[in-house]
Amino acid sequence: MEPDKKTLHKFIGTFLEDMGGTATMAMVCLGDELGLYEAMDGAGAVSASGLADSTGCNARLVREWLDQQASAGYVAYDPEDDTYRLPAEQAMALARRDSPVFLAAGIQTMASMYQDLDRIVDVFRGDGAMPWGDHSPSLFRGTAEFFRPSYQTNLVAEWIPALDGVESRLGDGGKIADVGCGHGVTSVLMAQAYPQAEIYGFDYHQPSIDSARESAGIAGVSGRVTFRAATAKQFTGEFDLVCFFDCLHDMGDPVGIARHARDQLVDGGTVMLVEPFADSDKATNHELPTAKVSYAASTFICTPNSLSQEVGRGMGAQAGEPGMRAVFDEAGYSHFRRVAETTVSIVYEARP
Numbered sequence: 001m002e003p004d005k006k007t008l009h010k011f012i013g014t015f016l017e018d019m020g021g022t023a024t025m026a027m028v029c030l031g032d033e034l035g036l037y038e039a040m041d042g043a044g045a046v047s048a049s050g051l052a053d054s055t056g057c058n059a060r061l062v063r064e065w066l067d068q069q070a071s072a073g074y075v076a077y078d079p080e081d082d083t084y085r086l087p088a089e090q091a092m093a094l095a096r097r098d099s100p101v102f103l104a105a106g107i108q109t110m111a112s113m114y115q116d117l118d119r120i121v122d123v124f125r126g127d128g129a130m131p132w133g134d135h136s137p138s139l140f141r142g143t144a145e146f147f148r149p150s151y152q153t154n155l156v157a158e159w160i161p162a163l164d165g166v167e168s169r170l171g172d173g174g175k176i177a178d179v180g181c182g183h184g185v186t187s188v189l190m191a192q193a194y195p196q197a198e199i200y201g202f203d204y205h206q207p208s209i210d211s212a213r214e215s216a217g218i219a220g221v222s223g224r225v226t227f228r229a230a231t232a233k234q235f236t237g238e239f240d241l242v243c244f245f246d247c248l249h250d251m252g253d254p255v256g257i258a259r260h261a262r263d264q265l266v267d268g269g270t271v272m273l274v275e276p277f278a279d280s281d282k283a284t285n286h287e288l289p290t291a292k293v294s295y296a297a298s299t300f301i302c303t304p305n306s307l308s309q310e311v312g313r314g315m316g317a318q319a320g321e322p323g324m325r326a327v328f329d330e331a332g333y334s335h336f337r338r339v340a341e342t343t344v345s346i347v348y349e350a351r352p
């Protein structure tokens, strides 16, 4: 069939927009790394040379960066006096690290996909397996930063209170296992919120465990949170709460791991599962604004990691509630309930 010209032009438009988005994300990485956004935040109208001076960067390159950012709508340009300004809304996403919508540092996850491209080509032609630790370090840092704002906003204020009876138990003490804890963002947040509780963070990636320990030290909670390198089937203890934050779908044997978690729960204990948001209907899911990023991360990161481990279930990041419910059914849990959601996450409660 002859291609339809109108449809072709429309697709080329979509493609160019996507190319622009990809290029803009590289510029965001630069702006974040060089402190350009932070220097612009609250500074009002700045000239390219003024911004270059205040950040110790090359003035000609800073001007080019600013013009790209203006064309992307990330900074505002004033042709009257040839100055640039970071609007307050963009500052929240790009400059303010404690903002609930700070996005700039998480873009390192996108950078890792390009850095790991050659390796993934081989993985596609091979057995599909690539363990977490074989990715470039941008992934580890980027993942922690990508999820951090949501955890800071929701974990203690919304998600734990949504679980039946868990908040009061942790207020009195209790033990928490944070399995697949990565850089330990969630472990540290829970240690800060529940000073009576004992928190254990487990991850099989030693460099992430090292970073987690460092973060706990900086946050002043090292005495209440212990990080250990262990797989999700190796950790042991008697826990009131076992948490999986954005990691169970990454694992090869989520059913075996859910069973193992059940065996580490005290009477009345709970599993909290946080997983990427997905609509249960695949066609509807494809339309979601988060789907393009989620399926890409799943292709590059989550599914190859799962295929690198025993069983290799390869759930992918978009299995949604039906996929997760099936895992906990197969693992023999009698209770599985969706308790909260955001644009990027769904939170579930499971009990034996």
Ligand SMILES: C[S@@+](CC[C@H](N)C(=O)[O-])C[C@H]1O[C@@H](n2cnc3c(N)ncnc32)[C@H](O)[C@@H]1O
Pocket (backbone or CB within 6 Å): 132, 133, 143, 144, 147, 179, 180, 181, 182, 183, 184, 185, 202, 203, 204, 205, 208, 230, 231, 232, 233, 244, 245, 246, 247, 250, 251, 252, 305, 309
């Ligand atoms: C997407 S990251 C999530 C990290 C952290 N929970 C967060 O939300 O920022 C997935 C984590 O699971 C860990 N992981 C994957 N498979 C594992 C396994 N079988 N046992 C323990 N950790 C595992 C990885 O090392 C990685 O840190």
